[in-house]
Amino acid sequence: MGAAGWARGEARVADDSDFETLKSLLASDRGWTLEYERDGVKVWVEDAAHGALRTVKVVAEFGDVEPDALYDVLHDPEYRSVWDTHMLAAEDAGHINVNNDVGYYAMSCPAPLKNRDFVLQRSWLDTGDEKMILNHSVYHKDFPPRKGFVRALSLLTGFVVRSREGVGSWLGYVSRSDPRGALPAWLVNRVTAQLAPRLVQQLHAAARRYPGWKALTDYPYHKPWRHPEQVPPYRISLDDCVDPDAPPPPENPKPDTSKTKLDVPQHSEAESHSIEDLGDLSSEFSVEVEEDVPDPAQDPTKKKGKFYRLVKTMKNRRKSVQVAKSADSLTEGKSEEKQEKKKTFKFHRRFSLSRGRED
Numbered sequence: 001m002g003a004a005g006w007a008r009g010e011a012r013v014a015d016d017s018d019f020e021t022l023k024s025l026l027a028s029d030r031g032w033t034l035e036y037e038r039d040g041v042k043v044w045v046e047d048a049a050h051g052a053l054r055t056v057k058v059v060a061e062f063g064d065v066e067p068d069a070l071y072d073v074l075h076d077p078e079y080r081s082v083w084d085t086h087m088l089a090a091e092d093a094g095h096i097n098v099n100n101d102v103g104y105y106a107m108s109c110p111a112p113l114k115n116r117d118f119v120l121q122r123s124w125l126d127t128g129d130e131k132m133i134l135n136h137s138v139y140h141k142d143f144p145p146r147k148g149f150v151r152a153l154s155l156l157t158g159f160v161v162r163s164r165e166g167v168g169s170w171l172g173y174v175s176r177s178d179p180r181g182a183l184p185a186w187l188v189n190r191v192t193a194q195l196a197p198r199l200v201q202q203l204h205a206a207a208r209r210y211p212g213w214k215a216l217t218d219y220p221y222h223k224p225w226r227h228p229e230q231v232p233p234y235r236i237s238l239d240d241c242v243d244p245d246a247p248p249p250p251e252n253p254k255p256d257t258s259k260t261k262l263d264v265p266q267h268s269e270a271e272s273h274s275i276e277d278l279g280d281l282s283s284e285f286s287v288e289v290e291e292d293v294p295d296p297a298q299d300p301t302k303k304k305g306k307f308y309r310l311v312k313t314m315k316n317r318r319k320s321v322q323v324a325k326s327a328d329s330l331t332e333g334k335s336e337e338k339q340e341k342k343k344t345f346k347f348h349r350r351f352s353l354s355r356g357r358e359d
Helices: 016-027 067-075 077-083 185-215
Strands: 032-038 041-046 056-062 087-097 100-107 115-126 130-137 149-151 153-163 169-178 285-291 306-313 320-326 347-352
Touching: 016 056, 016 130, 016 153, 016 169, 032 185, 041 185, 056 185, 067 077, 067 130, 067 153, 067 169, 067 185, 077 087, 077 185, 087 115, 115 153, 169 185
Parallel strands: 115 149
Antiparallel strands: 032 041, 041 056, 056 169, 087 100, 100 115, 115 130, 130 153, 153 169, 285 306, 285 347, 306 320
């Protein structure tokens, strides 16, 4: 699942259907498991196949925070540097229009993990009754991957803020992110579910302090997410958000040939080769010899010789070279007595050609 209706990495102006997708996720009961409930905060995780990244959903109610303050905290970049203890850097790339922008965000991670960063498109909509924010990862030419950071992905992150019955505010939060790197999916799912309540608690505390903090700034009324006339007139181009190095989607899926057995043609020319014909080999190469002698109960006319396989291990595990040759000719010169000797078991001998001796 990508960010609402976006394809992965796609940059475009959000429409109503994207926000409806966010609201439907928050309203849905099927496919979710409640994992946390305390102090008015509930956390659900998506029911998904083992090993898959899961979506986390949080719902909370705050009796002492107004929806406007909570919405402003989620938007205000200056105030985020005050309450977000994990933020290392934040930069604006620019606005696509008055309700969509692109920005860079870098965050610290506990050792020994590397720090993460994101390039995000944010989209927001204020209908009066509810206020919504969406973000997902995109590419931007001015923010390539940076040294010392792992470029993480936000597949879907969204907030919905509403008025609570009586006084206060209601918050809905949905998140599905891929931190990339070597972290397994099960660990990401567990950590995300544990960190979600902490984020909500941070937002709650930050929202209570926000009105007083904003009143003391030089521009207490500067809120471009509320006042479109305050949005800078410069607009970025969506062409700047197209990754030129992104591979095109494959037209047809390629078959998995990683385990395909190599069929070796039984040519007389191949049989005339010897191990020496394989050249000067380094220690990365080895030859595996398998001798398979037919069972006495089987047809004695069907004989099997030795099979030599040359395997080269590459640093890139996706690439390997296998050379297989029939070596019936290698047994030439041996006595007829040894060739006809019957054995009822298989055995393997491993040789190191670079050392010229058996390991």
